[in-house]
Amino acid sequence: MTDQTPAQNSSFQTEALIAEDIDAYLDQHQHKSLLRFITCGSVDDGKSTLIGRLLYDSKMIFEDQLSALESDSQKHGTQGEEIDFALLVDGLAAEREQGITIDVAYRFFTTEKRKFIVADTPGHEQYTRNMVTGASTADLAVILVDARKGILEQTKRHSFLVHLLGIKHLVLAVNKMDLVDYDQATFDRIVGEYTAFANEIGIESFIAIPISGFKGDNITAPVGGAASSNTPWYDGPALIDHLETVEIANFAAQARTFRMPVQWVNRPNLDFRGFAGLITDGSIKPGDAVRIVPTGKTSTVKSISTFDGDLDEAVAGQSVTLTLADEVDCSRGDMIAVADDPPEASDQFETTIVWMSDEALKPGRAYWLKLGPQMVSATVAEPKYEICVNSFEHLAAKTLQLNGIGVAELRTDKPIIFEPYTKSRQLGGFILIDKFTNATVGAGLIHFSLRRAQNVHWQPTTITRDDHALLKNQKPLVLWFTGLSGSGKSTIANAVEQRLNLMNRHTFLLDGDNVRHGLNKDLGFTENDRIENIRRVGEVAKLMTDAGLIVLTAFISPFRVERQLVRGMVPDGEFIEVFVDTPLDVAEQRDVKGLYKKARSGELKNFTGIDSPYEEPENAEIRVNTVEMTVEEAADHIIAQIMPLK
Amino acid sequence: MRQLTHLERLEAESIHIFREVVAEAENPVMLYSVGKDSSVMLHLARKAFYPSPPPFPMLHVASGWDFQALLDHRDKTVKEYNLELIVAQNEDAEEQGINPFDTGSALYSQAQLTDPLKRALTEHGFDAAFGGGRRDEEKARAKERVFSFRTASHRWDPKNQRPELWNLYNAKKNKDESIRVFPISNWTELDIWQYIALEQIDIVPLYLSSPRPTVERDGLLLVVDDDRFRLEEGEEPVERNVRFRTLGCYPLTGATQSDATDMNKIIQEMLLATGSERQGRAIDKGQSASMEDKKQQGYF
Numbered sequence: 001m002t003d004q005t006p007a008q009n010s011s012f013q014t015e016a017l018i019a020e021d022i023d024a025y026l027d028q029h030q031h032k033s034l035l036r037f038i039t040c041g042s043v044d045d046g047k048s049t050l051i052g053r054l055l056y057d058s059k060m061i062f063e064d065q066l067s068a069l070e071s072d073s074q075k076h077g078t079q080g081e082e083i084d085f086a087l088l089v090d091g092l093a094a095e096r097e098q099g100i101t102i103d104v105a106y107r108f109f110t111t112e113k114r115k116f117i118v119a120d121t122p123g124h125e126q127y128t129r130n131m132v133t134g135a136s137t138a139d140l141a142v143i144l145v146d147a148r149k150g151i152l153e154q155t156k157r158h159s160f161l162v163h164l165l166g167i168k169h170l171v172l173a174v175n176k177m178d179l180v181d182y183d184q185a186t187f188d189r190i191v192g193e194y195t196a197f198a199n200e201i202g203i204e205s206f207i208a209i210p211i212s213g214f215k216g217d218n219i220t221a222p223v224g225g226a227a228s229s230n231t232p233w234y235d236g237p238a239l240i241d242h243l244e245t246v247e248i249a250n251f252a253a254q255a256r257t258f259r260m261p262v263q264w265v266n267r268p269n270l271d272f273r274g275f276a277g278l279i280t281d282g283s284i285k286p287g288d289a290v291r292i293v294p295t296g297k298t299s300t301v302k303s304i305s306t307f308d309g310d311l312d313e314a315v316a317g318q319s320v321t322l323t324l325a326d327e328v329d330c331s332r333g334d335m336i337a338v339a340d341d342p343p344e345a346s347d348q349f350e351t352t353i354v355w356m357s358d359e360a361l362k363p364g365r366a367y368w369l370k371l372g373p374q375m376v377s378a379t380v381a382e383p384k385y386e387i388c389v390n391s392f393e394h395l396a397a398k399t400l401q402l403n404g405i406g407v408a409e410l411r412t413d414k415p416i417i418f419e420p421y422t423k424s425r426q427l428g429g430f431i432l433i434d435k436f437t438n439a440t441v442g443a444g445l446i447h448f449s450l451r452r453a454q455n456v457h458w459q460p461t462t463i464t465r466d467d468h469a470l471l472k473n474q475k476p477l478v479l480w481f482t483g484l485s486g487s488g489k490s491t492i493a494n495a496v497e498q499r500l501n502l503m504n505r506h507t508f509l510l511d512g513d514n515v516r517h518g519l520n521k522d523l524g525f526t527e528n529d530r531i532e533n534i535r536r537v538g539e540v541a542k543l544m545t546d547a548g549l550i551v552l553t554a555f556i557s558p559f560r561v562e563r564q565l566v567r568g569m570v571p572d573g574e575f576i577e578v579f580v581d582t583p584l585d586v587a588e589q590r591d592v593k594g595l596y597k598k599a600r601s602g603e604l605k606n607f608t609g610i611d612s613p614y615e616e617p618e619n620a621e622i623r624v625n626t627v628e629m630t631v632e633e634a635a636d637h638i639i640a641q642i643m644p645l646k
Numbered sequence: 647m648r649q650l651t652h653l654e655r656l657e658a659e660s661i662h663i664f665r666e667v668v669a670e671a672e673n674p675v676m677l678y679s680v681g682k683d684s685s686v687m688l689h690l691a692r693k694a695f696y697p698s699p700p701p702f703p704m705l706h707v708a709s710g711w712d713f714q715a716l717l718d719h720r721d722k723t724v725k726e727y728n729l730e731l732i733v734a735q736n737e738d739a740e741e742q743g744i745n746p747f748d749t750g751s752a753l754y755s756q757a758q759l760t761d762p763l764k765r766a767l768t769e770h771g772f773d774a775a776f777g778g779g780r781r782d783e784e785k786a787r788a789k790e791r792v793f794s795f796r797t798a799s800h801r802w803d804p805k806n807q808r809p810e811l812w813n814l815y816n817a818k819k820n821k822d823e824s825i826r827v828f829p830i831s832n833w834t835e836l837d838i839w840q841y842i843a844l845e846q847i848d849i850v851p852l853y854l855s856s857p858r859p860t861v862e863r864d865g866l867l868l869v870v871d872d873d874r875f876r877l878e879e880g881e882e883p884v885e886r887n888v889r890f891r892t893l894g895c896y897p898l899t900g901a902t903q904s905d906a907t908d909m910n911k912i913i914q915e916m917l918l919a920t921g922s923e924r925q926g927r928a929i930d931k932g933q934s935a936s937m938e939d940k941k942q943q944g945y946f
Binding site: 018019022023025026029030031032033034104105106107108110114115117120129130132133136137250251254255263264266267268272274276277278283305306307308313315317318319321332356368370371372373425426429430431433438439440443 | 647648649650651652653654655656657658659661662665666668669692693694695696697698699781782788789808809810811812813814816818819820823831832834836837840843844910911913914917918
């Protein structure tokens with residue numbers, strides 16, 4: 001079946017129903033849901049043709065447009081005498097001459113079950129920014145592959161980008177099957193190759209469909225049949241059937257706990273004070289307990305006030321106005337959240353930044369950052385690395401150029417309310433705005449806060465950290481041992497702990513290798529993972545000091561900024577940095593675990609001192625030189641520093 | 647768990663956009679053409695700020711050749727909802743010899759629509775103007791942003807638009823620059839009609855079929871709305887049952903023959919129609935990319 005017309009399709013609107021019973025048709029149309037998706041493909045993958053086909057099959061093209069299309073097909077078309085569907089969706093006059101789309105365009109079509117908004121984005125490398133833009137609002141991505149060419153570098157790049165932007169539903173549409181005689185082996189080979197790649201970058205699942213946008217195979221299912229008769233070996237859904245049934249992201253958002261960023265305070269008179277916003281997560285009912293972030297004040301919802309009357313319930317995706325039972329301070333940029341699970345606020349983050357401006361990122365320069373209704377001043381640190389969108393390698397970078405994607409720390413001038421992007425797109429995605437040109441120059445995704453969360457509401461405990469420490473008759477401390485692998489951190493820390501134990505001190509030693517067997521066994525040795533490793537250890541150490549313990553940690557912890565991060569987690573004076581100073585050649589000569597040998601031979605990557613830097617402490621509280629001191633001397637020296645004889 | 651319908655999602659998105667602009671712009675205005683899209687926008691604006699009235703005035707660019715029924719509907723609406731109305735009009739058109747019969751369509755729309763609009767925006771210092779543009783209307787509009795940035799001379803630069811991610815809109819601008827905001831970007835013509843029917847929004851009666859005096863000219867069916875209409879030799883107004891899918895200057899806007907007197911019938915006709923809604927507008931004729939040229943000059 002190659003020439004499907006709308007009338008034969010089960011999915012598209014049936015003219016018969018419209019003509020015979022418009023009321024029934026409208027009733028059906030009124031209950032449709034909305035799915036937003038993005039199509040990605042290279043210039044010749046037939047993307048525009050596919051979209052043109054969807055519009056054409058769903059009767060979204062009128063006769064005058066069609067006749068313009070026919071005459072255009074003669075002039076600019078690439079399909080000979082046939083209608084060139086691609087011309088329907090190509091855009092601005094200058095681009096049309098080149099036969100390529102170079103911007104994000106939004107298209108609309110509708111079937112019996114759903115309305116669709118399609119973000120059509122180009123495949124060129126220099127337009128990463130457009131793809132990211134289009135993907136940011138999509139629930140699903142259709143990755144187009146030319147069956148004759150298979151998986152290309154661009155296919156991988158597009159998949160990486162939509163995965164980065166958090167799209168959960170992926171469709172691998174193997175197009176132009178008509179040009180490979182609907183060969184199953186070709187399809188299977190492409191799917192196999194893509195599966196391997198998808199696993200590599202962490203894509204959890206995708207569905208592969210063999211199609212022909214030009215001929216119409218497996219775009220819609222013929223009445224009474226599952227697949228095109230040209231692909232009898234394929235038993236999955238047709239593209240439209242899949243698009244009609246896949247779960248919409250809004251459903252997952254409704255299942256989370258309630259959050260509504262306040263957009264605008266509505267005060268028509270002294271008797272009414274409403275907080276207007278779009279609910280990003282969860283649902284809310286009158287009487288529900290809520291908390292205003294960042295003030296932490298609690299109240300209950302008095303009413304969900306709308307033009308159509310008060311509502312009994314509102315859910316994620318609705319724009320509403322809430323009134324509260326109490327007079328509480330709340331303005332634009334604040335958030336109304338469920339009382340017992342409010343979001344965090346912080347001013348230091350690890351982020352992924354996508355740069356969208358011709359002028360490169362200037363680390364340290366202040367940009368406006370907009371996240372929901374929050375607008376603050378922000379600076380981006382020198383990227384930790386840039387991600388090559390072709391090989392996915394981590395490259396050293398001092399800045400990010402147009403279309404560059406990198407991981408970097410970001411600081412804001414005041415705390416902002418957020419969620420990690422993987423948890424909430426609305427509360428974890430932000431844009432950066434140039435303060436001089438006002439242009440949107442970058443977009444970012446928050447991974448996690450690098451600081452002790454601020455303005456979050458701790459469960460107050462009756463027994464305080466002081467009580468814990470008092471009972472143990474000691475001052476809690478973190479003794480943070482840092483130094484190269486093989487410098488003697490663990491050995492010295494162990495000797496220090498033994499001495500403290502003899503002195504009736506309550507201690508605990510967190511050792512790098514040991515922690516990686518349990519708490520951090522999911523982490524590797526990339527720069528990213530190393531930072532997370534240290535962050536977690538810092539959190540654990542902090543909890544233990546809250547319990548009144550003297551904590552000893554032995555981690556290479558090569559980066560100053562992470563050690564700084566942990567220092568910021570505990571009260572002033574409780575963090576003691578112990579630099580175990582051993583020159584590289586000495587440590588390598590010792591090579592207790594044989595690791596330097598492996599690193600030198602290339603067997604171990606990212607090894608500190610060999611192919612990953614060690615940043616020496618500038619102002620360590622204690623420094624021990626293991627060339628000049630024995631283990632015993634070093635331990636005694638440390639004890640003398642932290643437990644001065646009275 | 648509640649499945650939101652596509653209209654509920656579109657409504658929520660439009661309301662969110664209205665509120666963002668009011669929160670961030672200093673002096674917003676809504677371009678109110680009194681047409682069906684404007685009527686939906688007004689309805690959404692009333693919802694967005696309820697129980698407050700929309701906190702911005704309505705700006706109507708009157709060409710002087712508007713349908714009388716449209717002007718009546720405008721005045722009635724403004725009064726009923728207690729809105730502030732600003733009318734922009736080229737008062738010197740007659741003196742300049744500009745009229746829809748003798749003047750070429752490019753010059754006419756420039757002098758009667760684009761220039762008065764720009765003048766009014768500058769004069770009142772509006773820094774954000776809501777417009778009823780939809781992405782499904784035309785190929786060039788499919789790529790338009792929700793927040794469309796304009797230079798101090800109100801020009802649109804298609805190469806210099808800001809990327810829009812998630813639902814984050816950048817409303818920052820320098821002095822004298824402005825933004826056009828399209829809250830119903832993602833609505834289609836069908837959505838508009840469906841919403842009008844569902845929400846029982848009052849629209850200009852010209853959208854519904856009624857017997858009206860018409861003449862056929864250049865393939866368009868024109869309604870003789872008042873005695874300024876210049877009949878050509880041999881032309882005699884004929885009463886026909888007609889309605890409009892789109893409303894512009896009456897001597898330039900083609901009607902369609904129709905018996906649709908209620909909303910569902912209009913939708914039925916639209917769905918079974920074979921021409922797009924802009925087909926009835928003389929102003930769009932010419933090269934297919936002409937909308938882009940007009941937009942660059944400041945019309946939309």
